[in-house]
Amino acid sequence: MDISGADFIKGMAFLGAGIAMGLGAIGPGVGEGFVAGKACEAIGRRPDEAGLLTRTMLVGQAVSESTGIYSLVIALLLIFVV
């Protein structure tokens, strides 16, 4: 296997894309799951406020999704631009 120049850079960019998206997916996954769980708990306690709680849950999840989207963007940049 020849490891040199442009090929090496391309290889490392691919590896970086995988690591970026893979590790970047952990936090949002756990965080959003926790939000959804707590929302279910709250709805169990106050079923009449289910609409408000679902809305709050979705806003909170959208915000914690952002770091996952950063990872996606960086991974796509590493694959297609570098």
Place this chain on the structure above:
Amino acid sequence: MDEGFITLCRYLGAALSVGFGAIGAALGEGYAAGQASDAISYRPQASGEVLKNMLVGQAIAESAAIFALVVSILLIFGSTEFHTQIFGWAALSGGLCMGLAAIGSGIGAGVPAGTACKGIVRQPASSGKILTTMLLGSAVCQTPAIFGLVTAFLLIFLDHSNVPLYPGWAAMVGCGISTGLAAIGPGIGNGLTAGEAVSGVARNPDQSGMTSRTMLVALGVAQSTAIYGFLISLMLLFMTPKESTSFAQAMRLLSAGICMGFGAFGPGLGVGMTGAYAVKEVPRNPDGSQVLVRTMLVGMAVAESTGIYSLIIALLLIVL
């Protein structure tokens, strides 16, 4: 030289398999035993029932470690009739895959075993229902480990002689890492959900049917990222790469496995946490269970999104 390399890889794979594979089951069973001891202190006269339940639960949690042991033994004593280096890489990767995949299921299956011991002390009259829910939950917790076992067997026993060594070695390692790492999160997540379901049945045995049904829905969704990992593994295994000495081609395939493997951890664990909270509330207010299940599924779908991003990046890396 090749035969020596293959033997080396098989031994290393065997060590990785049982080494990693022993972590999860030991933790899970320890948790079950701890909860059982705690439970017996509340009601010593129920010790026989609790002990029986603890042993049944631990036996299920043990199965993931037994898969890892079987793969190790096969790698050490199996025949080395194939003599190209690619079989060495495949064997190493099979061991790694089974070892990693056993961690999550081992930890996960221990949680319902522990909560069942506590539940039996609280509701000795419903111990049958509690045991049934525990068996169902722990059995589903094993699914990610079974994906790992299937992938390990495919890696170890398939004929890879038409796969070029470069970049085939990277496809093999990526294949093992993808299913192996992807099994950890869903395994633990399933355990959390199943544990709360068992507690819920103990709290309100009349609602055991509704609780078990909600648990199974939640477990099914939590499984999805493990299935993505398995899918990427199968693609890496069966889409034979073109021969190329390029470093970038090798890294592309390895990176797809790493991406999907790590990417499945968070959503698997997160969706399991969502399921745990939802399943906890169902027996408390059975009338609102429809709204609860709906919110649970919406929340899970959003939490799943980063797993889907990882799947997309992994697919792009394989197909490009």
